[in-house]
Amino acid sequence: xxxxxxxxxxxxxxxxxxxxxxxxxxxxxxIPRTASGDADLKAAAPKTPDGKPDLSGIWRGDPGGYGLNVxxxxxxxxxxxxxxxxxxxRLEDLGKxxxxxxxxxxxxxxxxxxxxxxxxxxSVIGFHSEFNGFRQVLTDGRPxxxxxxxxxxxxxxxxxxxxTLVVESAGFNDKTWLDAGHPHSEDLRVTxxxxxxxxxxxxxxxxxxxxxxxxxxxxxxxxxxxVPDTEVLEYVxxxxxxxxxxxxxxxxxxxxxxxxxxxxPELLAKxxxxxxxxxxxxxxxxxxxxxxxxxxxxxxxxxxxxGPKIPxxxxxDTTFTVLxxxxxxxxxxxxxxxxxxxxxxxGDFKVLRKGDLPK
Amino acid sequence: xxxxxxxxxxxxxxxxxxxDFPTPGVPRMADGKPNLTAPAPKTADGKPDLSGIWVTKAGYTGNIARDLKPGELSFQPWASEVYKHRQxxxxxxxxxxxxxxxxxxxxxxxxxxxxxxxxxGMIVILYEALHSxxxxxxxGRKxxxxxxxxxxxxxxxxxxxxTLVVESSGFVDNxxxxxGGHMGTEAMKLTxxxxxxxxxxxDLQITVDDPKAYxxxxxxxxxxxxxxxTDLIEYVxxxxxxxxxxxxxx
Numbered sequence: 136x137x138x139x140x141x142x143x144x145x146x147x148x149x150x151x152x153x154x155x156x157x158x159x160x161x162x163x164x165x166i167p168r169t170a171s172g173d174a175d176l177k178a179a180a181p182k183t184p185d186g187k188p189d190l191s192g193i194w195r196g197d198p199g200g201y202g203l204n205v206x207x208x209x210x211x212x213x214x215x216x217x218x219x220x221x222x223x224x225r226l227e228d229l230g231k232x233x234x235x236x237x238x239x240x241x242x243x244x245x246x247x248x249x250x251x252x253x254x255x256x257x258s259v260i261g262f263h264s265e266f267n268g269f270r271q272v273l274t275d276g277r278p279x280x281x282x283x284x285x286x287x288x289x290x291x292x293x294x295x296x297x298x299t300l301v302v303e304s305a306g307f308n309d310k311t312w313l314d315a316g317h318p319h320s321e322d323l324r325v326t327x328x329x330x331x332x333x334x335x336x337x338x339x340x341x342x343x344x345x346x347x348x349x350x351x352x353x354x355x356x357x358x359x360x361x362v363p364d365t366e367v368l369e370y371v372x373x374x375x376x377x378x379x380x381x382x383x384x385x386x387x388x389x390x391x392x393x394x395x396x397x398x399x400p401e402l403l404a405k406x407x408x409x410x411x412x413x414x415x416x417x418x419x420x421x422x423x424x425x426x427x428x429x430x431x432x433x434x435x436x437x438x439x440x441x442g443p444k445i446p447x448x449x450x451x452d453t454t455f456t457v458l459x460x461x462x463x464x465x466x467x468x469x470x471x472x473x474x475x476x477x478x479x480x481x482g483d484f485k486v487l488r489k490g491d492l493p494k
Numbered sequence: 495x496x497x498x499x500x501x502x503x504x505x506x507x508x509x510x511x512x513x514d515f516p517t518p519g520v521p522r523m524a525d526g527k528p529n530l531t532a533p534a535p536k537t538a539d540g541k542p543d544l545s546g547i548w549v550t551k552a553g554y555t556g557n558i559a560r561d562l563k564p565g566e567l568s569f570q571p572w573a574s575e576v577y578k579h580r581q582x583x584x585x586x587x588x589x590x591x592x593x594x595x596x597x598x599x600x601x602x603x604x605x606x607x608x609x610x611x612x613x614x615g616m617i618v619i620l621y622e623a624l625h626s627x628x629x630x631x632x633x634g635r636k637x638x639x640x641x642x643x644x645x646x647x648x649x650x651x652x653x654x655x656x657t658l659v660v661e662s663s664g665f666v667d668n669x670x671x672x673x674g675g676h677m678g679t680e681a682m683k684l685t686x687x688x689x690x691x692x693x694x695x696x697d698l699q700i701t702v703d704d705p706k707a708y709x710x711x712x713x714x715x716x717x718x719x720x721x722x723x724t725d726l727i728e729y730v731x732x733x734x735x736x737x738x739x740x741x742x743x744x
Contacts, residue, residue, distance in 0.1 A: 256612070275517070276518065
């Protein structure tokens with residue numbers, strides 16, 4: 136099976152939160168709990184016997200809009216033209232050539248997107264992902280090798296800066312995609328700073344440097360959440376693989392994905408607002424908030440009002456596409472927008488309009 | 495991908511190319527070489543520390559049961575037929591040839607290094623082969639009654655003196671225990687006894703109890719050797735895959 140990660144349009148943002156609910160409900164031993172028996176996610180961060188913060192546990196991270204556009208904070212002239220052109224082509228092709236759809240690994244730092252388990256020992260920190268196998272961060276004091284053999288996941292070494300684990304990685308091949316289509320060269324360097332704020336929360340800043348493709352460094356901030364009382368599942372990408380032969384894009388598809396249907400500005404303005412949906416895999420969790428906004432004559436969406444804005448391509452007055460996923464707006468009898476639907480493999484998700492954008 | 499001889503040769507060439515960063519904290523002899531007969535290390539709580547990079551003793555890749563005497567391994571009739579078929583068709587249906595996981599215990603007979611990470615509540619084994627990992631819980635939990643079948647199975651461990659005893663179940667129904675095609679089914683229960691007898695060696699005893707495939711349990715012995723001053727290299731089974739069309743058997 137080909138993985139669900141980054142599958143289709145915004146649907147992915149919601150669905151990159153994986154199938155945690157199916158696995159065993161075994162209570163994680165030795166973790167702080169509240170009076171009701173739930174994990175106390177606000178308890179203090181644990182330490183290892185040598186006094187370092189202990190990052191061990193099962194965690195979940197979500198790149199938000201950066202998963203579609205890692206370079207969203209860069210200006211167009213800060214990206215090599217060939218790279219930007221390649222990105223646009225890959226978007227129009229709905230990522231059909233993505234290596235991860237062919238069971239290739241992503242760069243090591245991306246194991247944090249989805250569910251993963253950290254196991255910390257003094258000389259190596261192991262990251263164990265559901266879809267990306269394992270990643271080692273070597274903390275035995277070695278420097279990054281000067282000319283490592285290029286690999287998919289790269290070579291990673293870590294050291295402590297106070298209570299922050301700093302991981303530096305190099306030695307990547309140039310085949311992986313950094314998001315829905317941005318390329319990188321073998322000169323890519325990634326620096327990650329992990330800071331476990333309390334038992335249940337860890338801040339991660341991921342910074343990319345690749346001067347051959349991007350004229351300055353760029354970063355994304357990710358909030359990792361601890362997921363107690365569950366397990367990482369076995370993920371075998373190749374087993375009974377039936378998907379790749381269906382990855383076919385026609386000229387008609389491409390045309391649709393770069394649609395230039397014009398929608399009247401006053402209609403676009405009606406669609407703006409704050410929308411919410413409940414992740415069907417996590418019915419008790421925090422709802423996912425999607426902002427719909429306009430810039431010029433373009434409609435865009437943004438996760439929680441922060442990070443990259445992803446354009447919606449108009450197909451008609453009410454229908455838009457994002458990376459092949461279809462978004463359709465609905466109104467009540469009085470013409471007020473009530474919700475939109477998002478198409479995904481599992482069916483349509485309903486996203487309710489909760490209110491206006493802040494002024 | 496498969497093909498036994500090529501695999502063995504390729505594995506040794508590939509690891510030689512890798513970094514030879516000296517592993518810190520390894521006991522060494524006067525000439526700087528690792529002292530593999532130094533005492534086995536202990537963790538802070540006094541248990542043997544199985545950590546390190548290991549390679550299994552050669553010779554068991556094609557037949558995990560090669561040391562057994564006739565009659566010690568006794569197939570159920572259907573399993574005997576399947577084994578014969580796999581031998582005659584040169585393993586062309588081997589799931590590993592399709593980049594599905596090797597699984598347990600096969601990861602311990604193939605000639606790829608693996609790294610054991612040992613912490614308080616858990617041991618994780620990182621396998622170079624197929625870039626996979628296996629978890630062994632040491633937190634006192636029992637084996638689940640009806641686990642979701644997986645290639646790696648579900649493993650819990652406890653210490654019997656200086657020996658780590660790992661019990662596993664929850665395996666898939668079409669497990670291959672070696673490249674030759676000894677099978678494991680969903681009924682398989684494994685008991686593994688890991689004993690690090692000195693710095694450089696782990697003795698492993700595996701008992702396969704799978705009444706669906708075999709008329710009685712059988713036990714084999716393997717040995718791992720420590721390989722310090724190197725590391726696992728990335729193994730991406732699918733990359734530039736050209737073999738499958740040639741796997742036609744006889």
